Amino acid sequence: MRKDGLLFYDEYERFYDMAGKSLAFGRFCKDAFGEDFSQDGFSDMKQVERIIDLIPAGDDVHVLDIGCGNGKMLRYLQRRTGIFIHGFDYSGNAIKAAKEMSGEKADFRQGAMGETEYPPESFDVITSMDTIYFAPDMEKFLLHAIGWLKKNGVMIIFYQEGDVMPKTDGPGATILAKSLQKTGIRYESENITEETYDLLKKKRQTALRYRKDFEEEGNADWFELLLLQTDCVTGSFEQFAQKMARYIYIIRK
Numbered sequence: 001m002r003k004d005g006l007l008f009y010d011e012y013e014r015f016y017d018m019a020g021k022s023l024a025f026g027r028f029c030k031d032a033f034g035e036d037f038s039q040d041g042f043s044d045m046k047q048v049e050r051i052i053d054l055i056p057a058g059d060d061v062h063v064l065d066i067g068c069g070n071g072k073m074l075r076y077l078q079r080r081t082g083i084f085i086h087g088f089d090y091s092g093n094a095i096k097a098a099k100e101m102s103g104e105k106a107d108f109r110q111g112a113m114g115e116t117e118y119p120p121e122s123f124d125v126i127t128s129m130d131t132i133y134f135a136p137d138m139e140k141f142l143l144h145a146i147g148w149l150k151k152n153g154v155m156i157i158f159y160q161e162g163d164v165m166p167k168t169d170g171p172g173a174t175i176l177a178k179s180l181q182k183t184g185i186r187y188e189s190e191n192i193t194e195e196t197y198d199l200l201k202k203k204r205q206t207a208l209r210y211r212k213d214f215e216e217e218g219n220a221d222w223f224e225l226l227l228l229q230t231d232c233v234t235g236s237f238e239q240f241a242q243k244m245a246r247y248i249y250i251i252r253k
């Protein structure tokens with residue numbers, strides 16, 4: 001995998017190294033999100049349940065997570081539904097951990113979006129949480145990844161605005177939505193900005209509870225980052241919603 005030009009590559013290597021070692025971070029994730037999936041983002045169990053709702057019944061169901069990190073979320077989906085799990089992520093530390101922890105019916109690959117390849121019509125469900133916008137050409141990558149879906153397959157994308165992506169006027173106006181509209185691909189969207197505000201508040205309160213644990217481990221810098229990431233919820237919801245938004249997109253093939 002070529003590393004030049006990959007956004008935040010070194011930062012994510014450091015993040016997954018910390019996530020693999022830090023007890024404070026594991027406890028923080030469990031308390032803030034409901035399960036420890038080494039989340040670097042916004043995905044709590046309510047959002048994960050939305051993926052589960054889309055997984056069909058059957059013995060030969062394949063689910064891909066784009067930007068799977070260390071694969072903990074996929075393994076949870078597998079425990080709940082018995083699916084085959086597939087994931088890729090550019091972080092070597094994340095994929096090493098994913099491979100060490102995974103059992104049967106699992107395929108984890110280190111790779112970048114735009115370079116990692118699967119045969120057409122491989123997956124029943126593709127999910128991507130807070131990752132798709134790191135693709136060098138999001139529209140091109142998205143169209144290509146839809147080709148990996150089986151007929152009647154579903155893609156679910158969790159999409160944040162206000163940090164990596166600019167804030168637009170609503171779920172129909174995002175860069176992702178515009179790409180889908182241009183190509184005529186069917187999609188549904190859900191605005192989960194309000195529940196994200198509540199989640200980020202919980203994330204901040206939980207981080208503050210674990211401050212001492214982070215510091216004693218020598219991970220005070222990660223604690224500081226958690227505070228920085230949740231600074232946006234120290235004001236009212238109205239103030240938050242002026243700058244940030246979160247949407248779910250469901251694309252049906």
Ligand SMILES: C[S@@+](CC[C@H](N)C(=O)[O-])C[C@H]1O[C@@H](n2cnc3c(N)ncnc32)[C@H](O)[C@@H]1O
Pocket residue numbers: 006007012037038039040041042043066067068069088089090091094111112113128129130131134135136
């Ligand atoms: C914001 S984190 C989200 C991780 C996880 N999906 C979650 O919800 O907690 C973004 C993830 O995408 C991965 N990533 C970022 N850019 C990537 C790229 N160009 N190709 C593949 N993976 C990438 C990072 O290593 C990280 O695991």
